[in-house]
Amino acid sequence: MARDVLWMFLKCFGNAAIVLLVAPLCHGVMRRITARIQSRQGPPLLQPYMDLLKLLGKEDIESGESPVMQRLAAYLAMSSALVVACLVPMGVASPMSRAADVIVLIYLLALCGICTLFAGLAAGSTYSLIGISREMMTMIALEPLLVIALVIGAIHMRSFQLDRVLGGSVYAIGGVPWSGLIILVVMIFAFQAFVQRVPFDTAEAETEIMEGPLMEYSGPKLALFKYAQMCRLVIHCALFVSLFVPFGSTLPFPFGWLVFWMKIFVLILAVTLVAATHARYRIDQAIRYFAAMMVVAFGALVLASFGM
Amino acid sequence: MIARERLNQFREKFGDAIERADLTGETRVFIFVRPSALKPICQHVSQELGARYVISIGADDRPYSGKFLIAHDFAFDRVDLLCSVLAYVPPQNPTVESISGVVPAANWAEREIMDMVGIKMLGHPYPKRLVVPDGWPDGVYPLRKDFAWNQAPQGFDDEREFKFDDPPEGCVVVPFGPFHPTLDEPAHFRLYVEGEMVRGCEYRGFMVHRGIEKLAESVLSYNDIPVMAERICGICGCVHSVTYAQAVESATGLEVPPRAQYIRTIMLEIERLHSHLLWVGLAGHVLGFDTLFMQAFRIRERIMWMAEKITGNRKTYGLCVVGGVRRDITPELKDELVDVLDTLQTEWRAVVGAVLKDRNIQKRTSGVGIADAALVKQAGLIGPMARAAGVEIDCRRDHPYAAYNKIEFEVVTERGGDVWSRLLVRAKEVFQSIRIIRQCLEKMERGPIEEKIADLLPVGRIGLSSVEAPRGECHHFIITGENNRPRRWRVRAPTYQNLQGVPMMIKDQSLSDMTIALASIDPCFSCTDRLETIDLISGVKRVWSPGIENLIGCKKG
Numbered sequence: 001m002a003r004d005v006l007w008m009f010l011k012c013f014g015n016a017a018i019v020l021l022v023a024p025l026c027h028g029v030m031r032r033i034t035a036r037i038q039s040r041q042g043p044p045l046l047q048p049y050m051d052l053l054k055l056l057g058k059e060d061i062e063s064g065e066s067p068v069m070q071r072l073a074a075y076l077a078m079s080s081a082l083v084v085a086c087l088v089p090m091g092v093a094s095p096m097s098r099a100a101d102v103i104v105l106i107y108l109l110a111l112c113g114i115c116t117l118f119a120g121l122a123a124g125s126t127y128s129l130i131g132i133s134r135e136m137m138t139m140i141a142l143e144p145l146l147v148i149a150l151v152i153g154a155i156h157m158r159s160f161q162l163d164r165v166l167g168g169s170v171y172a173i174g175g176v177p178w179s180g181l182i183i184l185v186v187m188i189f190a191f192q193a194f195v196q197r198v199p200f201d202t203a204e205a206e207t208e209i210m211e212g213p214l215m216e217y218s219g220p221k222l223a224l225f226k227y228a229q230m231c232r233l234v235i236h237c238a239l240f241v242s243l244f245v246p247f248g249s250t251l252p253f254p255f256g257w258l259v260f261w262m263k264i265f266v267l268i269l270a271v272t273l274v275a276a277t278h279a280r281y282r283i284d285q286a287i288r289y290f291a292a293m294m295v296v297a298f299g300a301l302v303l304a305s306f307g308m
Numbered sequence: 309m310i311a312r313e314r315l316n317q318f319r320e321k322f323g324d325a326i327e328r329a330d331l332t333g334e335t336r337v338f339i340f341v342r343p344s345a346l347k348p349i350c351q352h353v354s355q356e357l358g359a360r361y362v363i364s365i366g367a368d369d370r371p372y373s374g375k376f377l378i379a380h381d382f383a384f385d386r387v388d389l390l391c392s393v394l395a396y397v398p399p400q401n402p403t404v405e406s407i408s409g410v411v412p413a414a415n416w417a418e419r420e421i422m423d424m425v426g427i428k429m430l431g432h433p434y435p436k437r438l439v440v441p442d443g444w445p446d447g448v449y450p451l452r453k454d455f456a457w458n459q460a461p462q463g464f465d466d467e468r469e470f471k472f473d474d475p476p477e478g479c480v481v482v483p484f485g486p487f488h489p490t491l492d493e494p495a496h497f498r499l500y501v502e503g504e505m506v507r508g509c510e511y512r513g514f515m516v517h518r519g520i521e522k523l524a525e526s527v528l529s530y531n532d533i534p535v536m537a538e539r540i541c542g543i544c545g546c547v548h549s550v551t552y553a554q555a556v557e558s559a560t561g562l563e564v565p566p567r568a569q570y571i572r573t574i575m576l577e578i579e580r581l582h583s584h585l586l587w588v589g590l591a592g593h594v595l596g597f598d599t600l601f602m603q604a605f606r607i608r609e610r611i612m613w614m615a616e617k618i619t620g621n622r623k624t625y626g627l628c629v630v631g632g633v634r635r636d637i638t639p640e641l642k643d644e645l646v647d648v649l650d651t652l653q654t655e656w657r658a659v660v661g662a663v664l665k666d667r668n669i670q671k672r673t674s675g676v677g678i679a680d681a682a683l684v685k686q687a688g689l690i691g692p693m694a695r696a697a698g699v700e701i702d703c704r705r706d707h708p709y710a711a712y713n714k715i716e717f718e719v720v721t722e723r724g725g726d727v728w729s730r731l732l733v734r735a736k737e738v739f740q741s742i743r744i745i746r747q748c749l750e751k752m753e754r755g756p757i758e759e760k761i762a763d764l765l766p767v768g769r770i771g772l773s774s775v776e777a778p779r780g781e782c783h784h785f786i787i788t789g790e791n792n793r794p795r796r797w798r799v800r801a802p803t804y805q806n807l808q809g810v811p812m813m814i815k816d817q818s819l820s821d822m823t824i825a826l827a828s829i830d831p832c833f834s835c836t837d838r839l840e841t842i843d844l845i846s847g848v849k850r851v852w853s854p855g856i857e858n859l860i861g862c863k864k865g
Contacts, residue, residue: 038602207490207594280596282820
């Protein structure tokens with residue numbers, strides 16, 4: 001028993017460590033590819049690591065309306081991201097599948113959004129308040145999509161257990177898994193919003209509201225927030241892969257693991273391409289878009305409950 | 309003889325209210341009227357004759373005629389006529405009736421006269437401080453001749469705050485600027501926002517006013533000013549130097565050699581090319597579409613290099629002087645320019661093709677920041693703003709200058725009046741500019757490029773000049789003077805009028821659209837404020853700046 005627990009901790013640690021290690025690299029890849037699309041050379045692949053180090057080494061300035069909340073929001077952002085990382089399979093089975101189920105996962109993902117809310121409230125400026133109002137609107141419209149996807153998986157598996165749901169569960173019925181395919185399409189169209197990239201980066205929108213909730217952040221706290229955002233990109237990709245593209249993940253250790261990370265890489269590539277070729281949507285346009293997605297997703301949920 | 313016709317009409321209608329009239333050539337008419345007749349005549353010109361309001365000018369003429377001078381400039385676009393309605397105002401307690409009630413576009417110009425020259429505008433609908441800084445003492449007027457160019461006013465109050473209007477009920481104040489990532493220059497919009505909707509705004513600008521007109525009137529000489537004028541704007545400097553030079557030439561009857569006319573035309577169009585490309589890029593950036601921004605700037609870069617090869621500089625060309633230009637275009641440069649234009653045309657066609665097909669950009673720009681033909685008329689909007697609303701005005705065709713009367717080109721118009729239409733207008737004008745430059749290069753004949761000025765320029769004459777800048781009509785008004793410098797030089801940059809339309813354009817629109825709506829007028833605050841970007845390192849600063857800084861009361865560092 002004690003050995004199991006130790007083993008679980010080690011695996012959790014491994015998951016968090018690999019997300020922390022890979023996330024800036026993914027960001028570097030994104031920046032490089034974006035640069036190439038824009039006829040630029042782009043920064044070195046390792047630039048995000050340097051940027052984070054630089055920010056971490058800067059003076060820790062207390063600013064905004066309530067500096068304590070601002071600090072807590074940064075810590076919370078990072079820690080919630082890392083906890084989620086422990087719940088999601090990262091090339092190997094989820095290490096904490098016995099300790100939590102998908103409901104916990106959903107709440108923890110929501111917590112990531114709540115951090116932005118705290119950050120914006122702590123700054124207290126008009127622009128950050130606009131930013132959080134946009135963030136909340138997006139969250140309310142977006143989170144249900146993920147919930148529906150997970151619930152469809154859970155219905156098919158008749159279980160909320162993490163390792164059972166996060167293994168391509170959406171297709172796990174006999175015949176053509178209509179509900180799974182529909183929710184797959186919905187998630188593909190909504191994925192850009194989950195990772196908060198253009199055209200759905202309305203909550204930060206530098207050229208409109210000056211990074212909104214993040215505007216008062218600087219130095220180490222900004223590093224934490226940025227790092228957490230990079231991690232969330234990887235985590236969302238991993239979630240997507242686990243739910244919708246499980247193929248090949250069951251191969252023996254090095255191969256299955258490699259295939260998993262290849263898929264993540266492809267997904268990041270796609271995100272980058274979309275981000276570099278689109279203009280930002282206005283918040284009302286974005287919400288209308290999400291609403292349409294939601295209607296379709298509900299349809300998929302109904303199908304799933306009828307076993308289709 | 310449209311000028312003569314108009315004058316006769318005025319005489320008939322207003323009789324002895326018209327004291328004097330000058331016809332200088334076929335395209336300029338100056339009507340001196342009694343101060344009391346200013347308002348009815350301006351109303352007649354604007355509303356019944358349908359002339360476009362250009363600008364109002366106040367001048368301290370006391371050392372010469374013992375009175376103040378006020379002028380309202382109008383343009384008859386269809387018939388190539390610039391008309392100035394002038395009046396001498398008594399020196400004691402100078403007041404005149406405001407025309408803003410009947411010509412709303414004159415709002416800012418009249419407030420500026422109140423601030424700078426101290427002529428009271430009776431019945432002005434919104435007589436609030438516009439140009440001078442918050443702490444500037446009341447009753448001190450920097451453009452009066454008894455106010456020295458390097459004088460610091462007594463009683464400048466650093467603590468005094470500008471009093472903004474109260475926001476409408478239920479609205480939150482969102483400050484937009486003076487510093488904002490999409491504002492390249494300082495300007496302050498106080499937005500009244502309800503939820504995400506903008507319900508109104510108040511503008512406070514002129515933060516970088518450095519008294520460039522005052523300098524010209526008191527320190528510089530005729531051929532120093534073109535170089536100074538060029539520094540009024542960060543993008544369309546050449547426009548200002550050409551407009552100034554043409555104003556002086558038109559006042560004094562100087563003839564510019566044909567080759568110089570062509571070279572001016574070419575450089576003005578090169579400037580339009582790089583300005584429009586810059587704008588499309590920035591619009592992309594504002595919309596979060598950085599790929600468009602980067603590609604537009606990449607394509608633009610070769611034009612900048614070309615400008616540098618022709619004039620020695622990427623931007624401040626130092627090309628235009630009164631009487632001609634300073635540098636010729638050699639055959640080698642001509643070949644290279646042709647090559648650059650070919651590349652530009654191909655690449656720009658690709659970009660425009662991609663943008664036209666982009667539904668995403670259309671969604672963000674269609675129906676946003678609408679300025680329809682009525683608003684264009686009311687606020688006196690010009691350039692791509694007017695053309696995007698279907699109002700076909702373009703100084704290059706309507707008031708031909710330089711070599712434009714020998715060139716064929718189309719005036720691009722759209723119907724929508726929104727940001728998307730402005731994008732289309734600018735994108736298409738690039739092709740017209742390429743066409744114009746090609747024709748110029750073909751038709752340009754050999755010959756001198758500068759008319760040497762042998763004698764002193766005549767004194768007390770008035771010159772008007774309008775040039776179609778990338779952002780719209782740029783208008784300069786000049787009164788020639790003694791000591792080899794003008795008595796009065798008034799610059800009306802296109803943004804000065806276009807900015808006055810912004811509050812109406814952003815009303816009842818989403819806050820997210822504010823940035824692109826503002827960007828769509830391609831605002832140039834330095835033009836509007838007439839800032840001087842004096843190089844801090846060069847010695848030039850030591851000559852003028854200490855005085856100027858005290859003059860406008862800005863602190864260093």
